[in-house]
Amino acid sequence: MERWRGTVVAPADLELPLVGVPEGTDIELDLRFESVVEGVLVSGTARTTYTGECARCLEPISSPVEVGLQELFAHPGPDVGEDESLLEGDLLDLEPVLRDAVLLELPQSPVCSEDCPGLCATCGVRLAEAGPEHRHDSADPRWAGLAGLYERMTNENEDRES
Ligand SMILES: [Zn+2]
Ligand SMILES: [Zn+2]
Numbered sequence: 001m002e003r004w005r006g007t008v009v010a011p012a013d014l015e016l017p018l019v020g021v022p023e024g025t026d027i028e029l030d031l032r033f034e035s036v037v038e039g040v041l042v043s044g045t046a047r048t049t050y051t052g053e054c055a056r057c058l059e060p061i062s063s064p065v066e067v068g069l070q071e072l073f074a075h076p077g078p079d080v081g082e083d084e085s086l087l088e089g090d091l092l093d094l095e096p097v098l099r100d101a102v103l104l105e106l107p108q109s110p111v112c113s114e115d116c117p118g119l120c121a122t123c124g125v126r127l128a129e130a131g132p133e134h135r136h137d138s139a140d141p142r143w144a145g146l147a148g149l150y151e152r153m154t155n156e157n158e159d160r161e162s
Contacts (some may be wrong), residue, residue, distance in 0.1 A: 002033040010048065011095055014102060019061075019110045021053025021102060029098075031069070039074040039087050045099055055109040056118035057126045063110075067101040069094075 011023040021027070031044035045117045046069055051062045072091050085097065117127035122136045 001035075004031045004033065005029065011099065013091050014099060016108065017054075017102065018055055018108075018159070019050050019067075019106050021048050021050050021106075025049060027098070027102075031094075033092075033127050036072070038094065039072055041070075041072050042092060042094065043068075043070040043132050045069065046101065048102055051108055054112035054114045054116055056111055056130065058119070059112045062111055065102070065105055069104040071097045075160070079150075137154070147152050 005026050007026050007027075010021040010023055010027055012023045014021040014023070025048055027046050027048040029044065029046050031042055034041040045066055047064065047066045049062060049064050051060065053059060054061055071085050071094075073087045076086055085093070087094075119125065120127055120130065120134060120136075125134065126136060
């Protein structure tokens with residue numbers, strides 16, 4: 001069994017809509033390579049940092065992430081399925097494996113903190129900064145007449161139906 005530790009850099013497009021690992025970010029790998037009958041079994045961990053924005057309040061966020069990797073790189077042969085990883089000469093192409101593992105681990109809806117209150121639906125201010133007192137007088141008096149009109153019409157319709 002061989003052990004390999006080292007640092008690689010993130011490839012392009014390692015990202016989901018809201019978060020990703022920027023191209024060139026260090027990815028620390030700690031891998032074990034085991035020779036098995038079918039080929040080489042690779043397992044280990046990858047550590048890196050993702051950045052993005054909070055799904056609720058859009059603040060920038062950045063967080064370390066660690067993913068487990070395991071993949072069998074098979075010797076080319078008639079029994080190997082199309083979507084299996086292949087040994088090409090002595091080379092292992094780890095990038096697709098790393099990419100899949102990292103993308104699976106990234107949060108679909110990242111938040112800056114678990115209790116992030118998000119943005120005010122009316123004015124868009126960050127509620128975490130605006131504080132619990134932040135609110136708007138929802139009923140603008142100029143619209144009150146219209147609301148009354150709507151109510152009267154609804155009642156009239158009901159009267160007619162009955
Ligand atoms: Zn937030
Ligand atoms: Zn507001």
